[in-house]
Amino acid sequence: MACLLAGLCLLFQPFRLALAAEAGERAAGEGRGGDRREGESQRGWELLLTRAYLPADFDQEVFDALWTTWEEPLRSRAEGAPVEERRRMAMERYGLSPHPDDPSRSLQYAVGEDGRWTMSCLACHQGQVEGRTIPGLPNSNYALETLTEEVRSVKVRLRKPFGHMDMGSLLLPLGTTDGTTNAVMFGVALMRHRDKELNVVSRPPRFDLAHHDMDAPAWWHYSKRRFLYADAFAPTGHRMLMQFLLVKENGPERFAEWEEDFVAIETWLKQLQPPKFPGAIDAALAARGRPLFLSHCATCHGTYGSEPGEPADYPERIVAIDEIGTDRARFDSLAAQERLDLNDSWFAGDATARAAADLAGRETPVGYVAPPLDGIWASAPYLHNGSVPTLWHLLHPAARPVVWKRSPTGYDRVKMGLEVEEMPAMPAGKLLPSQRRRHFDTRRPGKSAAGHDFPDALTEDEKTAVLEYLKTL
Secondary structure: OHHHHHHHHHHHHHHHHHHHHHHHHHHHHHOHHHHHHHHHHHHHHHHHHHOOOOOOOEEHHHHHHHHHHOOOOHHHHHHOOOHHHHHHHHHHHHOOOEOOOOOOOEOOEEEOOOOEEEEOOHHHHOOEEOOEEOOOOOOOOOOHHHHHHHHHHHHHHHOOOOOHHHHHOOOOOOOOOOOOEOHHHHHHHHHOOEOOOOOEOOOOOOOOOOOOOEOOOOHHHHHHOOEOOOOOOOEOOOOHHHHHHOOOOOOHHHHHHHHHHHHHHHHHHHHOOOOOOOOOOOHHHHHHHHHHHHHHOHHHHOEEOOOOOOOEEOOOOEEEHHHHOOOOHHHHOOOHHHHHHHHOOHHHOOOOHHHHHHHHHHOOOOEEEOOOOOOHHHOOOEOOOOOEOEHHHHHOHHHOOOEEEEEEEEEEOOOOEEEEEEEOOOOOOOOOHHHHOOEEEOOOOOOOOOOOOHHHHOOHHHHHHHHHHHOOO
16 A cells, blocks of 8 residues: 555656746746746645635545445445545546545545545646646546535435535536536526625526536636637636635625635646647658648637747637537527626626726627647547547547547547547446446537538548647647
8 A cells, every 4th residue: 555655646746846847947037026926826726725715515434435326346346445445446436636645635625634525626627648637637537416416325324414516416417428517507506696796695596597518628728818718708817717616605705815815826827838748749740730730720729839930829719600510508508697797797807908808799609719729639528518539530520429438547649539439329228327427428418519620621631640730739
């Protein structure tokens, strides 16, 4: 066991030092201003790891009993395993990563000395590729709905009180596929009970929300973007990052108290850098792909300064919904009043002038924002709803799988994306809810993999060259 713990600590050592090393290099060239930013960035990271801004979701006793809810043969395997192995199995099942300082705890939850686990922003925004944890990578393994269901089951047996996630998930779906969440509608539901200054307002809950799953964006793109969401809604800013703290326990005073914390957290976000592709790159093939990318993709997705004299420019272009042709559920989900309520609230009070100038036109969406592509090799799956498992599938619209199921940590370096099993339909027979959520069924509402068929203008050889070039971004 000591060897296992030591090995995990060594595994996460690069993760713990990566941000400090990158920011330290910048600080060396920027003097004291860089030192201050690095200190603020480090404070933001520590806050994400340690501070609970929400009520706890469960305690250590509940977490350690989750295995009792599992299907066979996993349950019997867990029953015969030591507690450390059960915890590792639980983290794999729910898409959690071991904490860099204590592998018995999770990186995605702040765990207090009293053993209480509280979800942090990292739950959705901290994932891994090939077992390697990368700062700011979306958590494409997170099984929030399954975790919440099984936590609730254990609490009933242990006669423990329900928390806000246990109750909220009875009214709102948390995510119909592992790795995606209904997060935007969480915000709509929470904001319904607040005025613009975040005072609690008594209103009945809504049961007509247009639920839809979203794929979390890569956080290293934050500094490039003016808006948080795929349809150019919600301006970036440290306050807007706080919108999911709107539980009844948190009033305006707490938001004001925590604002400086989220200034530090945003500083950490702004210093994140995209990860470099870890494998070999065919330089000649990538060179052939570069001009194809510039002529077919850069107008929407920008340029990245990959050659001397080439500017690094991200236009944050919005592509009309009829032109992009991807799933409309996110586009159609929010009413103009819901958009206005958030844009007119305390959360948008720190919006940049450039973003604030655009807010008036954002009550009626136009389409989806073409995202930046640096580090795109790591951020599978693709499209705003996470319906396309690899970049190869993104470049081959007709070959996108109808149903796919990913492996827990596998990465496909040929197709560049998740290692998946492709299926023409969902497996025959009755699946447990936890098993069903491991499959991405593109025929379900809000989960279509259609659209973004622009790559069909390229030949097969040209697609191969562009795919190689994407590794360089």
